[in-house]
Amino acid sequence: MMDPTTDNAGNTRDPGSARASLEALRAEIAKAVVGQDPAVTGLVVALLCRGHVLLEGVPGVAKTLLVRALASALELDTKRVQFTPDLMPTDITGSLVFDARTAEFSFQPGPVFTNLLLADEINRTPPKTQSSLLEAMEERQVTVDGTPRPLPEPFLVAATQNPVEYEGTYPLPEAQLDRFLLKLTIPLPSREDEINVLTRHAEGFDPRDLRAAGVRPVAGPADLEAARAAVAKTAVSPEITGYVVDICRATRDSPSLTLGVSPRGATALLATARAWAWLTGRDYVIPDDVKALALPTLRHRVQLRPEAEMEGVTADSVINAILSHVPVPR
Numbered sequence: 001m002m003d004p005t006t007d008n009a010g011n012t013r014d015p016g017s018a019r020a021s022l023e024a025l026r027a028e029i030a031k032a033v034v035g036q037d038p039a040v041t042g043l044v045v046a047l048l049c050r051g052h053v054l055l056e057g058v059p060g061v062a063k064t065l066l067v068r069a070l071a072s073a074l075e076l077d078t079k080r081v082q083f084t085p086d087l088m089p090t091d092i093t094g095s096l097v098f099d100a101r102t103a104e105f106s107f108q109p110g111p112v113f114t115n116l117l118l119a120d121e122i123n124r125t126p127p128k129t130q131s132s133l134l135e136a137m138e139e140r141q142v143t144v145d146g147t148p149r150p151l152p153e154p155f156l157v158a159a160t161q162n163p164v165e166y167e168g169t170y171p172l173p174e175a176q177l178d179r180f181l182l183k184l185t186i187p188l189p190s191r192e193d194e195i196n197v198l199t200r201h202a203e204g205f206d207p208r209d210l211r212a213a214g215v216r217p218v219a220g221p222a223d224l225e226a227a228r229a230a231v232a233k234t235a236v237s238p239e240i241t242g243y244v245v246d247i248c249r250a251t252r253d254s255p256s257l258t259l260g261v262s263p264r265g266a267t268a269l270l271a272t273a274r275a276w277a278w279l280t281g282r283d284y285v286i287p288d289d290v291k292a293l294a295l296p297t298l299r300h301r302v303q304l305r306p307e308a309e310m311e312g313v314t315a316d317s318v319i320n321a322i323l324s325h326v327p328v329p330r
Contacts, residue, residue, distance in 0.1 A: 015230035021219035028073040035193035042184045048275040051181025052157040061186045063160040067118045075217035076115035083125040089132030093142045119159035123169045137179045183300035234274040235284040239329035250322045259303035269297045
C-alpha cells in the first residue's frame with residue numbers, strides 16, 4: 001500500500017482517494033461533453049506528468065468545451081486565447097506598461113498566467129507568435145525585459161488545432177510540437193452520441209453555462225499533487241525501459257519516416273506509461289501501459305516522408321507497425 005502524501009498546506013492526502021477523485025472526472029465532464037473519454041484520460045495523464053496537450057479535430061467537435069469542463073471539474077483557473085493571424089507574442093505573455101502616475105513601467109500579466117491555458121486554434125497564428133509559448137511550456141516561466149516571472153502551479157497548455165489541410169493554418173514548428181506531451185485526436189461523434197448531443201441542446205443545454213449543466217468540482221490541486229507523488233513511485237523495470245527505447249529507436253530506422261522519436265520523446269513515453277499504470281490501479285508498469293500511450297505520445301514527434309504520405313501512410317500506422325514488430329518483454 002502506498003504511503004499518504006502531505007500537500008503544501010500540510011494536509012495528508014491518500015493516493016487512493018486522489019485516484020478516485022481523478023477517476024470521477026470522467027463522469028463529471030460527461031455532463032457537458034459526450035463520448036470523449038479517451039481525450040479526458042489524456043488530459044489527466046498530462047496533468048499528472050506536468051505536460052501539455054495538443055487537441056486536433058475538425059471545428060465543432062467540442063474541443064474547447066472539453067477543456068473548459070476539465071478546468072471546472074478540477075476547480076482550476078483557466079483562460080482562453082483565440083489565436084489569429086494578427087496575434088502578437090505580448091498578447092499571450094503580457095508586457096510592460098508605462099504608468100504616468102508613477103513615471104515607471106509596470107508588468108501587466110498576459111493570459112498565460114493561469115492554471116489551464118486554452119490556446120484555441122493555435123495553428124492559425126504565425127510561427128513567431130506560436131513560439132512565444134515555448135518558454136512558458138518548457139520553463140514554466142515568462143521572461144519580460146530580462147526578468148523571469150514564474151507561472152502558477154499546476155500549469156497546462158491545452159492547444160486546439162484544425163487539421164493542416166484547412167485553409168489559413170500554419171504547421172507548428174517541430175521544436176514546439178516536441179514540447180507537447182500528447183497529441184489527442186478528437187473524432188466526429190458516433191450517430192448515437194450525436195443524437196445525445198442534439199437531445200441535450202433541445203432540452204436547454206447551454207455550453208457557456210457549465211454550472212447549469214451540473215458540472216461541479218470533484219478534484220483539485222491537492223489531489224493532483226498527491227497523485228503526482230504516487231506516480232513518481234510507480235516502479236519501472238529495466239525490461240520496460242529497454243522496451244520503450246527499442247520502440248523509439250525503431251522509429252528512427254523506419255523507411256517511412258524522415259524524423260524519428262528523440263530521447264525527449266522516449267522520456268515522455270515512459271512518463272505517460274507510468275501515469276497510466278497508476279491510474280489503472282497498479283504501482284508498476286507493464287508493456288500494455290506503454291502500448292496504450294504510444295500513439296498519443298509519439299504521433300506528433302515523427303515526420304513522414306513525402307512519398308509515404310502520398311501512398312496514404314500515416315504516423316499512427318507506422319507506430320502501430322512498430323509496436324507489432326518490436327519484441328515485448330516477458
